Amino acid sequence: MLVTRAKAGDYEAFDELVSRHERRLYALSLGIVRDQADAEEVVQSTFLSALEHLDGFREEAAFGTWVSRIATHAALKIIRKRRGLETVPYQEEPGDDEQDTPHPEYIADWRGDPAEITERHELRKLLDEAIASLPENYRLVFVLRDVSGLSVAETAQELGLTEANVKVRLMRARLALREKLTRAFGDESTRVVPDHTH
Amino acid sequence: MKCEDLLRTLNDYVDGEIDPGVCDDFAEHLQGCNPCQIVVDTIRKTVSLYKNEQVYEVPLEFRTRMHDALRDRWQETHCGA
Numbered sequence: 001m002l003v004t005r006a007k008a009g010d011y012e013a014f015d016e017l018v019s020r021h022e023r024r025l026y027a028l029s030l031g032i033v034r035d036q037a038d039a040e041e042v043v044q045s046t047f048l049s050a051l052e053h054l055d056g057f058r059e060e061a062a063f064g065t066w067v068s069r070i071a072t073h074a075a076l077k078i079i080r081k082r083r084g085l086e087t088v089p090y091q092e093e094p095g096d097d098e099q100d101t102p103h104p105e106y107i108a109d110w111r112g113d114p115a116e117i118t119e120r121h122e123l124r125k126l127l128d129e130a131i132a133s134l135p136e137n138y139r140l141v142f143v144l145r146d147v148s149g150l151s152v153a154e155t156a157q158e159l160g161l162t163e164a165n166v167k168v169r170l171m172r173a174r175l176a177l178r179e180k181l182t183r184a185f186g187d188e189s190t191r192v193v194p195d196h197t198h
Numbered sequence: 199m200k201c202e203d204l205l206r207t208l209n210d211y212v213d214g215e216i217d218p219g220v221c222d223d224f225a226e227h228l229q230g231c232n233p234c235q236i237v238v239d240t241i242r243k244t245v246s247l248y249k250n251e252q253v254y255e256v257p258l259e260f261r262t263r264m265h266d267a268l269r270d271r272w273q274e275t276h277c278g279a
Binding site for chain 1: 202206209210212237239240241244245248249251253254255264267272276
């Protein structure tokens with residue numbers, strides 16, 4: 001086990017742990033803070049923290065889960081600091097979660113595998129632009145749930161929301177991203193017009 | 199189940215957290231509604247794309263810098279250097 005070897009003083013084992021988790025932590029951090037320099041700071045500080053507290057890591061959760069949580073806390077702290085709100089949780093905007101469910105408009109099968117369709121960097125650019133277009137309150141829920149893998153309850157706790165809020169915002173985020181990505185990847189020949197009376 | 203009802207339970211269905219009875223209604227609706235089937239498929243693909251960490255690249259310069267910093271810190275804490 002890499003963690004066991006790292007705790008025993010094997011640096012190569014720790015370095016391997018870092019290599020295995022750095023992409024996901026970078027994606028998670030960038031998704032939250034939306035700034036490359038800040039994301040790099042979050043990732044580096046997370047692994048430094050893991051290095052310094054490795055002896056205390058009880059291995060009740062997986063190493064990846066542990067560092068994800070550290071990174072999430074660090075990234076959210078940066079966002080709160082930007083907003084001048086050190087401890088205030090993410091208050092829902094009035095009426096935001098009460099609005100009607102958005103209806104999908106552009107409905108078409110995606111032609112083939114998106115990763116094969118576009119060059120990888122173009123795919124990243126598309127994914128990045130799509131997620132950047134989300135309102136922050138939807139983006140944070142999506143990143144914590146679907147990129148970081150936190151549960152609904154954990155996401156609610158991190159953001160100071162109810163579980164119902166998390167579910168509504170997650171749905172809106174997923175539908176909005178789906179809409180944007182379908183406009184890039186959709187096969188126009190399979191496009192169907194939604195019948196909202198069905 | 200109508201399309202509107204499906205939208206409300208879409209997340210639970212995609213995440214496999216739906217009540218079995220509702221799941222049956224959902225599946226039955228999908229069999230007869232191509233637009234909803236496409237929406238469910240493309241939602242799954244959307245989530246899958248963002249979950250796939252291989253899409254993301256850690257900038258090389260940062261990666262090198264970070265690994266050097268971690269190695270230095272490890273030596274300080276483990277070897278007293």
